[in-house]
Amino acid sequence: MIYLDNAATSYPKxxxxxxAVxxxxxxxxxxxxxxxYPMALAASRVIFEAREAIAELIGASDAADVVFTLNAxxxxxxxxxxxxxPGDHAIASAVEHNAVLRPLSALAGRGVAVETARCAHDGTIDLDHLEALIRPNTRLIVTLHASNVLGTLLPAAEIAALAKRHGVLYVLDAAQTAGSISLDVGELGADVVVFSGHKGMLGPMGTGAAWISPRVEVRELRxxxxxxxxxRxxxxxxxxxxxxxxxxNTPGIAGLGAAARFILEQGVAAISEREATLAQRLLAGLVSVPGVTVYGPPPGSPRVPVISxxxxxxxxxxxxxxxxKEHGIAARSGLHCAPSAHAVAGTLETGALRFGVGFFNTEDEIDCALSAVAAIAEDAGRRIG
Amino acid sequence: MIYLDNAATSYPKxxxxxxAVxxxxxxxxxxxxxxxYPMALAASRVIFEAREAIAELIGASDAADVVFTLNAxxxxxxxxxxxxxPGDHAIASAVEHNAVLRPLSALAGRGVAVETARCAHDGTIDLDHLEALIRPNTRLIVTLHASNVLGTLLPAAEIAALAKRHGVLYVLDAAQTAGSISLDVGELGADVVVFSGHKGMLGPMGTGAAWISPRVEVRELRxxxxxxxxxRxxxxxxxxxxxxxxxxNTPGIAGLGAAARFILEQGVAAISEREATLAQRLLAGLVSVPGVTVYGPPPGSPRVPVISxxxxxxxxxxxxxxxxKEHGIAARSGLHCAPSAHAVAGTLETGALRFGVGFFNTEDEIDCALSAVAAIAEDAGRRIG
Known part of the structure; x- marks a missing residue:
């Protein structure tokens, strides 16, 4: 099997x-x-060390601001x-995941007004439109850091600065970037940064974390x-x-801590570069296959290694x-829990096939995937004449 | 190490x-x-089989009514x-865990009225008082199935029948009983039954489940x-x-599924009997040690294997x-996240030491614990003259 579904969860770990698990x-x-007693203290140490490793990885000055969650x-x-x-106004981008859209939809039923900032076909956000949407009662802006469908990186630092200028909070969904794109919460200026533990973070499913700025008061969910x-x-x-x-989830967090230390040893920059090299190789190949439509940013642009x-x-x-069946390649088709991103790309009706490249993929695997797509597209081309 | 903290989490697994993990x-x-693709289908099968095993274990006729949670x-x-x-009235027992008390306290801040049904010193609930508290706007009764401090079993079936008579819902916290006390949600008559995956269920930490009756509509938390x-x-x-x-939490749920199948193979009745034998042995010994105060039901009464x-x-x-330090015995002191149970037992100021006996404990370990307590109590007795 050639595993190219790392945007759903990374494999292998x-x-x-x-x-550690x-x-x-x-x-x-x-x-x-x-x-x-000693085993309880050992378990506490597992949690402590995982929290410290994650704090180091994301540049959190106080590990107590990193809280463990079930998932992103x-x-x-x-x-x-x-x-x-109720009474607040929130702004999301037009390429959000259902993990943002569905809670916002529930909140809309409880008196929160929600609006969407436009994105171009390739997922690029329209910052002027975003800024124009801000009202006196705007409480927060929420965007993903990178689209799980299009691979587009959103300018998180710019959005954070824009939010700050208007006295608005910024919640960043870093599910597709944490662990594989450099992220320094101290520099970034976002107020809450949320991520999964099992994607680029390379930890087990069932883990996630949120960094909550010490400046903001967030009510607990549970x-x-x-x-x-x-x-009390x-x-x-x-x-x-x-x-x-x-x-x-102590065993899961043990695994996540080990994953964070692995990433610190490799260096996020090295992981980022490795994944970008593989993704650009795949992208350059795909755009040259007749009959293949590639969504998201063009070859050579910064992106995460997700290609639909x-x-x-x-x-x-x-x-x-x-x-x-014919090539042993694991990739995912459908809407990837992000109907809005598909609407932006014009693929809401058809869905798309998504390749999610990971740190452990090889050049050979990318080339196999390219040959497979070329062979399938050629057959399809013959079929439709 | 002799592990006697199974009420916090069972060990070993x-x-x-x-x-399976x-x-x-x-x-x-x-x-x-x-x-x-095949590995995604294999992962789906892991979840499916775990859900089926849990449904079988708790007598749920439809596994789709069993939902996985982070914890109880x-x-x-x-x-x-x-x-x-807002506007609803809820009744809890006087021996609830903070997992019930704190959400209720948060709900009280949002217009839900909460009252508490009296319990005796040994944790026995006063059903007449419980019934007398029911008002026209009472929406639900919530109780634990067994006290995590006193070991007292609450009469869940009787409370369910009482609730049904009054047209009130019943939420059962089975954290201390699932897996080690026979539980048939079909017969019981509760509306929601919640439990941890990592205590008597013998699965990994980071797992839990709720059975939600098909008759009730519960809004989702996330x-x-x-x-x-x-x-959509x-x-x-x-x-x-x-x-x-x-x-x-796929790996955790894989472990929980394997644990549920282990329990089905052993039989809940056999596990129950084994744990009761060990607990009664410990209890009989403890009550005869001079200077030791034992809380909860007297020897010979039905209980869960938790002794404070x-x-x-x-x-x-x-x-x-x-x-x-002196005997290598792992047990837990404090309030065990259940201040109300300690208030009932009169130990809110002092806390207590809790032994949580588990399926993998042996008679020898129980006897070691008894000798250790006797030796410590004798020393303490000499100290205080």
Whole structure:
């Protein structure tokens, strides 16, 4: 199998990740923060070290501002519901994932007004339109850092500066960038940055995190036992406890911590460059195959290694089927939980096939994928005459 | 180490659990429900089989009513916030965990009235008082199935019947019973049953589930991508998708599925009996140690294998410290995230030391714990004269 679905989840994981999960399950299996005997302290250390590694990776000066979540969706629900109240106005980009669109749609039913900033066909955001949408009651802007369909990078620092200028908060969905694009929350100026643990972060599914600026007050999504201040029936206000009710996914976080340390060792810049080289190789090949339509930014532009295509005369699902059955290539067809991005690209009706390139892919695998697409497109071309 | 903190999380896990987690991470590492190539289908099968095994274990006729959560706290937040609206009245028992008390406290701030049904010192609930609290606007009763401090079993079936008689919903927190006490959601009559995956269920931390009766409409806690109906920016209403936004904790759920199959093979009755034998042995020994106060139901009564004690002249934390340092026994001191249960038992100021017996404990370990407590209590007795 050639795995090219890294935008859904990265595979394989570094061996250290699986080792850390197994070590946690076998030797550090107590509930962290809820006992003082050695194995409970070992479990607490697992959580502590993972939080520190992630803080280092994203440039957070205080690891207590990094809170663990079930996944990026959980973190985005926390950020949006924890910041928006009835009467508020929120602005999203036109290429958001359902992890943002659906919570916003729920909030719209509770008196939050939501508007969308235009994006071009390739996913580029119209910053003038975004700025023009700001009203006196605008509470926040939320955008993804990179489109999970088009691969387009959004100018997060510019949006953060624009938001700051207008006294508006900025929530950044870094699901497609954390771990593979340099991200310094101290410099960036966003107020909440949310990401998955299992995509570019290379950790296990079931993990995610949110960095919450110490300057902003975000209501918690869940209340419950935190292992601290147990005598109070109100949620504690201390970080990270406030946002981490109930038993944490300790083995998953052990794996995520190992993944963060792996990324720190490799260096985000090196990972970024490696993935960009592979993605640009794939992109340059795809645009030259007759009958193939490639969406998103043109070759040579900065992007994340996500490339969506369609082949003339063929349904995206059929393309995925043939890539799998005849070439052993794992890629994903459909709408990728992001109908808005498909609307922008003009593929809402057809969907698209998405290649998600990862750090562990090789040049050979990219070339195999290119040959496979070329062969399938040639066949399809013959079929439609 | 003698591990007697199974009420916080069970340890060790059956070997099958760790094997299933590793297999998932190594061989089934795609995102389930989000691709059609073989590894994505294998990941979907992991989720499907785990859901089926849990449904079988709890007597759910439709596995789609079983939804995966981050932990029991996540499930209880889902149930309470998904059912209660401003103007509603809710009744909890006097021995609830902070996983219930803190969400209720947050809801109280949003116009939900909350009252507490009395419990006796040993945690037994006063059903007459519970019934007397019901008002025309009472929406639900929430109780735990067994106290995580006192070990007391609450009469869930009787409470469910009482609730039904009054047209009131019943939410059951089965964190301390699922997997080790027979639970048939079909017979029970509760409307939502929530549990952890990592306590009696023997799965990894970071897992939990809620069974939601097909008769009740519960609003979801999170919205986001579900892999299905991607074209809609509103949350789908189909189960289980409605409640499972974002990427699931696939490796954790793989482990939980293996744990559920392990429990089905052993039989819940056999597990229950084994744990009861060990717990009654510990309890019978503890009540006969001079200077030891034992909380909860007396020896011989049905209970879960959770036993809290204090030793005269000694702080509970000191007792935990000595058990660990001098006897290698892992047990937990404090309030166990349940201040109300400690208030009922009269230990809110002092806390208590809790033994949580598990399926993998042995008679020898119980006897070691008894000797250790006896030795420590004797020393303490000498100290205080």
């Amino acid at each position: 570094p061996p250290q990740v699986i080792e 197994v070590r946690c399950l076998s030797e550090q299996g107590a509930n962290p923060g809820r006992g003082a 969706t959980d973190g985005l629900n926390l950020a949006l519901k924890g910041l928006l109240s 209340q419950g036992g935190t292992g601290g201040e147990s005598e 029936t109100e949620q504690p206000s201390t970080r990270p406890d406030r946002y981490e009710s109930g038993t944490l 295509i369609n082949v003339a005369g063929m349904d995206a699902h059929e393309l995925a089927f043939l890539l799998d | 059956p070997p099958q659990v760790i094997e 590793v297999r998932c991470l190594s061989e089934q590492g795609a995102n389930p429900g989000r691709g059609a 706290t996540d499930g209880l937040n889902l149930a309470l916030k998904g059912l209660l609206s 919205q986001g991508g579900t892999g299905g109906e991607s074209e 920016t509103e949350q789908p209403s189909t189960r289980p998708d409605r409640y499972e936004s974002g990427t699931l 004690i204090n030793v005269a002249g000694m702080d509970a934390h000191e007792l935990a410290f000595l058990l660990d």
